[in-house]
Amino acid sequence: MRATRTMGFEEEFLLLDADGAAQPKAEAVLGWLRANPAPGALRFEPELQPIQVEAVSAVHTDMAALRAELLTSRERLAAAGLDCGVAVVPIGTAPRRWEHAPDTAMADRYACIRGRFEGAMRSYSACGAHVHVGVESRDLAVAVINHLRPWLPTLIAAGANSPFHGGRDSGYDSWRIAEQSRFPGFGLPPYTGSAADYDERIATLIDCGVLVDDHMSFWLARPSDAYPTVEIRAVDTAATVDDAILQAVLSRGLVHKAVHELAAGIEGPRFDAQLGAAAVWSAARFGLAGRAVDPVEGVRVPAIHLLDRMVEWISEELEELGDLDLAHRLLRTLRFAGTGADRQRAAARSGLAGLVDSFRLGRASAPEPMPALGP
Numbered sequence: 006m007r008a009t010r011t012m013g014f015e016e017e018f019l020l021l022d023a024d025g026a027a028q029p030k031a032e033a034v035l036g037w038l039r040a041n042p043a044p045g046a047l048r049f050e051p052e053l054q055p056i057q058v059e060a061v062s063a064v065h066t067d068m069a070a071l072r073a074e075l076l077t078s079r080e081r082l083a084a085a086g087l088d089c090g091v092a093v094v095p096i097g098t099a100p101r102r103w104e105h106a107p108d109t110a111m112a113d114r115y116a117c118i119r120g121r122f123e124g125a126m127r128s129y130s131a132c133g134a135h136v137h138v139g140v141e142s143r144d145l146a147v148a149v150i151n152h153l154r155p156w157l158p159t160l161i162a163a164g165a166n167s168p169f170h171g172g173r174d175s176g177y178d179s180w181r182i183a184e185q186s187r188f189p190g191f192g193l194p195p196y197t198g199s200a201a202d203y204d205e206r207i208a209t210l211i212d213c214g215v216l217v218d219d220h221m222s223f224w225l226a227r228p229s230d231a232y233p234t235v236e237i238r239a240v241d242t243a244a245t246v247d248d249a250i251l252q253a254v255l256s257r258g259l260v261h262k263a264v265h266e267l268a269a270g271i272e273g274p275r276f277d278a279q280l281g282a283a284a285v286w287s288a289a290r291f292g293l294a295g296r297a298v299d300p301v302e303g304v305r306v307p308a309i310h311l312l313d314r315m316v317e318w319i320s321e322e323l324e325e326l327g328d329l330d331l332a333h334r335l336l337r338t339l340r341f342a343g344t345g346a347d348r349q350r351a352a353a354r355s356g357l358a359g360l361v362d363s364f365r366l367g368r369a370s371a372p373e374p375m376p377a378l379g380p
Contacts, residue, residue, distance in 0.1 A: 008325045011139030012257050013234070014062040014071060016242050016249060017052050017132035018082060018366070019099055020091045025169075025357035027103040027130060028091045029055035037085040047078055053115050054105055057132060058082065058093070064139075068250055068331060075246045083367030092365035096349065097167025097181035097241030099130035100357045118217050122188060131181040132242040134164065134249060136256040137234035140264065143200040146228035146235045151273030152263035154193050154281065155301050157225045157239045158288035159315050162308045164240030164252050165292040166345025169353065169360070178292030178346035181241050182285065189215035191223035193281040193300075196273070203228060225285070235260050244345035244364060251335040254328045258319035261326060276300045293344050312336075 020028045031051055035058060038049045046063035060078040065071040079095070086093035104127045105119065119126045140146045165178035177183055185191050190210055197203045210216040220230055225239040237256045243249035263273070277300070284298040288308065291297070297308035316323075316332065323329040342348065352363035362368065 007327045008261065008322075009066045010257055010261055010326065011064050011066055011234075012071065012253055013064050013137040013232070014075065014249060014253055015059060015135040015137070016075075016078075016095070017057050017059045017134075018242060019094045019096060019130065019132055020056050020058065020086070021094050021099065021361055021365075023092065023358055023361055025100040025172075025361050027056040027099040027101065029105075030089055030091045031055045031058050033089045034058055034082070034085045034091065034093070037088055038081060041081075041084070043077060043081050045074070045077070047074065047081065049078075049082070051115075052132075053118065053126075054129060056099065056103065056130060068254060068328060071253060072246055072250050075249055079246065079366045083365075086365070087367065092361050093367075094361060094365050095132075095166075095242045095244055096169075096345065096360075096364055097132050097165075097179060098170055098184060100169035100172065100353075100360060102128055102171040103130065104128050114217065114220075118221070121217055125187045129184060131167075131184045133181065133238055134240050134242050134252055135236055135238040136253050137229060137232055137236050138257050138260040139232075139234050140260065141233075143228050143233075145264070145267070146233075147197050147200050147203050148267050148273070149235050149260055149263040150194055150226045150228070151196055152266055153226050153235070153237065153259055153273075154196070155274060155276065155284075155299075156259055156315050157193060157237070158281075158284040158297065158300070159308070159311045160237070160239045160252065160255060161225075161285065161288040162291075162293045162297060163255070163312055163339065163344065164243065164248065165289070166241035166244050166248075166349065168346040168349055169357070172357065174350065174353075177290050178295075178344065179241055179289040182289035185223050186286075188223045190221070192225065192285055193278075194224040194226055196275055200228065241345065244348060247335055247338060248345060251332070251339065254323070254332045254335065255315070255319075257326060258323045258328060258332070259315075261322040262319040265322065274301050277303070292346055293339075294347070309340075 048061040167181040284300040353360040
């Protein structure tokens, strides 16, 4: 019998003009979506900056159903953007620099966060994809995350989709990771013994004044404070729905594998924090086509080899969940088309307007494919 494990998906989108300049039109776009509701459980929310909107899926066990919902979600956002005079674009950072103009009348949580982090937040435009995978308890979620830690950089590399910043190529495949690294509570989550241990760490950071509240951390995976899930938040917003589904498939497979390992009495591997930080940085800088750091072994290896190793490690779980054939098909597409960062660079050969035209939701044609990665 096929195993089931629930999942949900959150993805953040940028609002841009035709030349890639950020447009603070979230209120207008969300207003249109409220006035023109879609059938089903689709939700659209404001995000940290007024140049962003977030789409939140329902809970699913079937990848085909999740894919259908993500397609509908993006269609609704495309229609809203068209009527509001803005391109809704699935990329991880705004290609041109922008600065938020503080609204002193605002006193909401997001305004508090912007005030706490000041200059680091003024030009912040990072958009990510968050995969929620259901687990049976919060203590189990924390133990699962210990197993996920060494693989989070590989997810970053496979999902990199933010090479542009300040009107030029940053040299990073995921500039979003560079943006987020400016904040406390960023990076691989600490190795944690229990949910109580995790909560104590968060409480300490709040008491020290570096986090606003217990809903906030920039760790790349965490036990959700809203759902009975592990929340994996390592990757940039996906360029396409298939890119998003690949991250959902890999994330659910990793969680399912971790649950099996824990049931067999196998704890997650421990490794040096600096090697973990190096692995995150290398994944963001070089992406899937470059060299990566294996944080457990402490060596450099081709990133594509780590991806292959990860898929092999979770292959039985992918089969059990019914996702193995889908994973292999999506990975073949990734090797042929390249990551979102590769495709952004190809689209931007004619300028940032070409990038926006190729990536905006509702576009007429798909981004240009790239050569295959690896052997």
